[in-house]
Amino acid sequence: MLGVRVQRWTLRYFAVALAALALALALVAAGVSYPAAPILAPATLVTVHLLTLGWLTPLMLGALSQLVPVITRRQLASDGAPGPALALLVVGLGAMLVGFLALGGGPLAAPFGTAADLALPIGGALVVSGVGVNAVNLAVTLWRARPLPLSGRYAAAALAFLAATVLLGLTLAATLTVPTLLPPVLAATLAGEGLPFHVLAGVGGWFTLTAMGVGLKLLAMFTLAPEERGRSGDAAFLLTAVGLGLAFVAGLAATFAPAARALGMLADMGLGAATLGVAVFVADMAIMYRQRRRRALELNARFGAWALALLALALGWGLVARLAGGGMAAFAPVVALALMGWLSGLGLSQLYKIVPFLTWIERYGARMGRERVPRVQDLVREGQAKPWFVLWFVGALVLSLAVAAPAPDLARASALALLIALAGIAWELAHSRRVRPEILAAGNGAGTGDSAGAGSGASVGSNAAAAAAVPLGRSAALPRPAPAPLTPTTKGGANHGNERR
Amino acid sequence: MSDTGEPSVETVREALREVYDPELGYNIVDLGLVYGIAVEDGRVEITMTMTTPGCPAADYIEEGTRERVAMLDGVHDVAVQVVWSPPWTPDMMSDDAKRHFGFA
Numbered sequence: 001m002l003g004v005r006v007q008r009w010t011l012r013y014f015a016v017a018l019a020a021l022a023l024a025l026a027l028v029a030a031g032v033s034y035p036a037a038p039i040l041a042p043a044t045l046v047t048v049h050l051l052t053l054g055w056l057t058p059l060m061l062g063a064l065s066q067l068v069p070v071i072t073r074r075q076l077a078s079d080g081a082p083g084p085a086l087a088l089l090v091v092g093l094g095a096m097l098v099g100f101l102a103l104g105g106g107p108l109a110a111p112f113g114t115a116a117d118l119a120l121p122i123g124g125a126l127v128v129s130g131v132g133v134n135a136v137n138l139a140v141t142l143w144r145a146r147p148l149p150l151s152g153r154y155a156a157a158a159l160a161f162l163a164a165t166v167l168l169g170l171t172l173a174a175t176l177t178v179p180t181l182l183p184p185v186l187a188a189t190l191a192g193e194g195l196p197f198h199v200l201a202g203v204g205g206w207f208t209l210t211a212m213g214v215g216l217k218l219l220a221m222f223t224l225a226p227e228e229r230g231r232s233g234d235a236a237f238l239l240t241a242v243g244l245g246l247a248f249v250a251g252l253a254a255t256f257a258p259a260a261r262a263l264g265m266l267a268d269m270g271l272g273a274a275t276l277g278v279a280v281f282v283a284d285m286a287i288m289y290r291q292r293r294r295r296a297l298e299l300n301a302r303f304g305a306w307a308l309a310l311l312a313l314a315l316g317w318g319l320v321a322r323l324a325g326g327g328m329a330a331f332a333p334v335v336a337l338a339l340m341g342w343l344s345g346l347g348l349s350q351l352y353k354i355v356p357f358l359t360w361i362e363r364y365g366a367r368m369g370r371e372r373v374p375r376v377q378d379l380v381r382e383g384q385a386k387p388w389f390v391l392w393f394v395g396a397l398v399l400s401l402a403v404a405a406p407a408p409d410l411a412r413a414s415a416l417a418l419l420i421a422l423a424g425i426a427w428e429l430a431h432s433r434r435v436r437p438e439i440l441a442a443g444n445g446a447g448t449g450d451s452a453g454a455g456s457g458a459s460v461g462s463n464a465a466a467a468a469a470v471p472l473g474r475s476a477a478l479p480r481p482a483p484a485p486l487t488p489t490t491k492g493g494a495n496h497g498n499e500r501r
Numbered sequence: 502m503s504d505t506g507e508p509s510v511e512t513v514r515e516a517l518r519e520v521y522d523p524e525l526g527y528n529i530v531d532l533g534l535v536y537g538i539a540v541e542d543g544r545v546e547i548t549m550t551m552t553t554p555g556c557p558a559a560d561y562i563e564e565g566t567r568e569r570v571a572m573l574d575g576v577h578d579v580a581v582q583v584v585w586s587p588p589w590t591p592d593m594m595s596d597d598a599k600r601h602f603g604f605a
Contacts, residue, residue, distance in 0.1 A: 295603025
């Protein structure tokens, strides 16, 4: 076997992720979550965990389960594990959401009382199990493939931060619900100061390092640009990963030993290094875009650049907030921009490529050579999808500004805009998976038509008649199931690939 | 086609222009993925590569190559060998393909 198998759970991970994102946006749009409600209100916790554990984590896990085998040229250590792990993750997240709503002030606090309180640690444990199974599966696959290319090193570092994020989150959840679990001083310190480190490890480590590695691999592949980034690539990775690690470990330790100033300085140095690392990454990706051989970009690569631009903006914004000595509220819009603009923007734009690609493999891969098949790009309608992506990125920016203001009504309106954009994107993804008779009838007449920008339905359709009119040409010595008509080259068949050449 | 009924190398190459890299949407011959074609006594041997090692579409491209050539008159055996050296680069594309992707 030359290529790696398509992971049958990947699309299910993406479906769960999109549903969770829609629910989270609906809560913000309805005004029951931050910024209309306090940042630690039960409904806000629900929204945040829908975004992080419901949307971004399954998105990243689904992408890695498909991409790690491509990076390592090995099958996953276990092809079956992601299925049960997804079930654990979904059930656990559901229980966690119930648990958040049962916290003091939440709508379930009164009717369910302490019984509902148990949902948080139980749900957390299930989520840890689901995420853990995936993390171990991916980590073992990466370990067996050492030495790793750059994108693989990003994935490995991201998995380490995933473990740190989940373990710290579980500890925080347990501290909230079972206050006697830890010594009082430790519990109070964690409850008071643990959250920023949970966010740092999750958004900075797990999500951003994964997105950097996946973005590097996919955008290099799809734009025909060199994936090997040399010293700048190595520098970006090391500065970001080591800097974040230092900031996390030293910063967390400093909260328990506030007198140890060296720890605080180390944490600051780590944050500085990570900031520099992400800046080098963004600059290197800009160079990679300029080095690309595929001049006309497809939609996923065009909006991938928008996501990178919002990453740069979030980085600058965060730096200003840090230098101004802002508290957690000052970083809320930066986190919003990172979550919705950079991570979700990159995720949605790459889904627009990955979903049709997996659909092509599933539906048409085995038919190539026997009959005409469409290209991946024939499955999508970039013209129809583009406005939804523009709305998404504009909405993410406005949402961040509304959080910064703060302007709760504007935040609700922008969340509604994001929800509408998401519905449009989801509709286009569903379109790419629909079986359409005109594509099946025409097969790949389009062939080499430039896929970027142009909707390809017309070019496919224009070849339908020609395809149907051409008789099958094949050797009688090789019996096999009857294929649909394919031009017999031996009889001077038409060129099927190059209408636009 | 030769007097023996087997296809010429050029005929095989032309047939392979109907096999595509699904993501790039261009045929494997002009992408430069076909490194060599040999035809002898009805047996066709193709040496080729892929744009990305480990790509999930690789097996389908290989099988599509085999299937398309096997459909030619006079072919009774097809062997497809996928190699990774030399590694494929966009510079291996035909001039037409380079123009198509915008870097000719």
